[in-house]
Amino acid sequence: MASTTCIPSTFTPVLQNLTTRNSIAMVGLLSYAPKSLRPVSYAKSFGFSSLSTARKPPRKLFQFQVRSVSTPAEAVAGFEEMVSGTQRKYYMLGGKGGVGKTSCAASLAVKFANNGHPTLVVSTDPAHSLSDSFAQDLAGGTLVPVDGPDAPLFALEINPEKAREEFKNVNQKNGGTGVKDFMDGMGLGMLAEQLGELKLGELLDTPPPGLDEAIAISKVIQFLESPEYSMFTRIVFDTAPTGHTLRLLSLPDFLDASIGKILKLRQKIASATSAIKSVFGSGETESGASDKLERLRERMIKVRELFRDTDSTEFVIVTIPTVMAVSESSRLHASLKKESVPVKRLVVNQILLPSASDCKFCSIKRKDQMRALDMIRSDTELSDLTLIQAPLVDMEIRGVPALRFLGDIIWK
Numbered sequence: 001m002a003s004t005t006c007i008p009s010t011f012t013p014v015l016q017n018l019t020t021r022n023s024i025a026m027v028g029l030l031s032y033a034p035k036s037l038r039p040v041s042y043a044k045s046f047g048f049s050s051l052s053t054a055r056k057p058p059r060k061l062f063q064f065q066v067r068s069v070s071t072p073a074e075a076v077a078g079f080e081e082m083v084s085g086t087q088r089k090y091y092m093l094g095g096k097g098g099v100g101k102t103s104c105a106a107s108l109a110v111k112f113a114n115n116g117h118p119t120l121v122v123s124t125d126p127a128h129s130l131s132d133s134f135a136q137d138l139a140g141g142t143l144v145p146v147d148g149p150d151a152p153l154f155a156l157e158i159n160p161e162k163a164r165e166e167f168k169n170v171n172q173k174n175g176g177t178g179v180k181d182f183m184d185g186m187g188l189g190m191l192a193e194q195l196g197e198l199k200l201g202e203l204l205d206t207p208p209p210g211l212d213e214a215i216a217i218s219k220v221i222q223f224l225e226s227p228e229y230s231m232f233t234r235i236v237f238d239t240a241p242t243g244h245t246l247r248l249l250s251l252p253d254f255l256d257a258s259i260g261k262i263l264k265l266r267q268k269i270a271s272a273t274s275a276i277k278s279v280f281g282s283g284e285t286e287s288g289a290s291d292k293l294e295r296l297r298e299r300m301i302k303v304r305e306l307f308r309d310t311d312s313t314e315f316v317i318v319t320i321p322t323v324m325a326v327s328e329s330s331r332l333h334a335s336l337k338k339e340s341v342p343v344k345r346l347v348v349n350q351i352l353l354p355s356a357s358d359c360k361f362c363s364i365k366r367k368d369q370m371r372a373l374d375m376i377r378s379d380t381e382l383s384d385l386t387l388i389q390a391p392l393v394d395m396e397i398r399g400v401p402a403l404r405f406l407g408d409i410i411w412k
């Protein structure tokens with residue numbers, strides 16, 4: 001089994017001279033293959049053909065021509081449409097846990113970058129795996145350049161806990177005990193009670209699943225408003241598993257409403273306190289804090305709009321061919337439709353390809369998978385989506401060459 005990682009920079013010029021993208025990926029993988037690996041049969045198992053002889057140096061560098069990488073039928077993703085145009089587009093990849101969301105998101109980001117789009121790949125999943133997928137350290141909550149692709153590719157792993165803390169601080173300053181004490185002192189206890197009923201502080205102490213994502217995405221919106229992010233024309237989100245996504249969809253409305261209530265209360269308080277202050281002639285204004293809260297609310301509204309903008313956003317569902325995953329994907333699409341989130345594509349990942357030396361286990365497994373695929377084709381929620389079938393490959397997808405290889409198979 002080949003273990004893959006990013007290609008060291010010494011290899012890069014050699015690899016860039018190779019013409020076929022898939023062969024570059026294959027060479028990248030083989031460069032790191034263990035000595036015991038037989039490159040010819042390994043490459044052929046991927047459908048590579050017309051092997052040229054091994055070149056030296058470096059050792060184990062082979063050039064392959066891709067006559068056909070066997071992929072299942074119907075595997076046309078419509079990548080041309082995804083890549084066309086320089087206006088910014090957002091792709092959110094989501095689905096059941098472990099189906100390959102990160103691999104698909106990272107491979108799409110690499111493909112966008114290799115097609116000339118300055119691309120940002122963002123993980124809003126509290127359990128980040130972008131660093132693992134790219135085999136590079138991308139943690140830290142800031143933009144990190146990814147080594148390997150042709151055009152700039154940056155990654156951003158949002159730390160939801162840190163983002164939530166920031167959110168909470170803003171809230172505490174505006175609606176927490178400080179304001180309550182202040183209001184009590186001013187004889188506005190009744191308003192303080194109303195504010196308490198909003199239970200926003202409690203919500204932030206024990207956040208429901210999905211809240212972290214909502215805050216993380218609002219954090220992304222905040223980032224995107226800054227000029228250093230204006231270069232990105234493709235933004236790919238690796239989102240958290242389905243349950244979080246579903247709750248996330250209703251959260252911006254909920255938070256918007258909560259913040260809206262707080263703002264209204266603040267206005268009442270502000271007019272009451274300014275009346276008091278005008279009598280007693282003291283006190284500082286709190287308009288700065290209100291502005292912050294207002295900005296937070298505006299960002300929430302943007303999150304909601306972003307999710308529903310058919311011109312710039314698409315949610316891509318990733319699944320595997322099992323009854324359980326298909327059922328969950330069907331429910332996910334129903335919910336996304338209900339919330340008017342645009343969905344066009346469904347990636348069915350990890351499909352077992354037929355092989356000459358078929359063992360009993362594989363053939364039973366494949367029959368099972370075929371049944372799940374039939375289920376998709378007759379499912380009222382899923383049958384109208386573009387079906388992209390991605391094979392199960394016999395290696396772990398890690399590092400840019402491997403992602404490039406997978407991306408060239410999936411995103412056609």
Ligand SMILES: Nc1ncnc2c1ncn2[C@@H]1O[C@H](COP(=O)(O)OP(=O)(O)OP(=O)(O)O)[C@@H](O)[C@H]1O
Nearest residue numbers: 097098099100101102103129350391392393396397
């Ligand atoms: N087509 C494929 N062929 C072989 N292995 C794959 C394929 N797609 C994904 N994998 C492997 O499956 C594992 C899980 O993939 P990945 O992390 O992308 O899933 P995920 O849906 O993002 O998981 P999580 O829900 O935990 O975030 C990884 O080890 C990845 O390398």
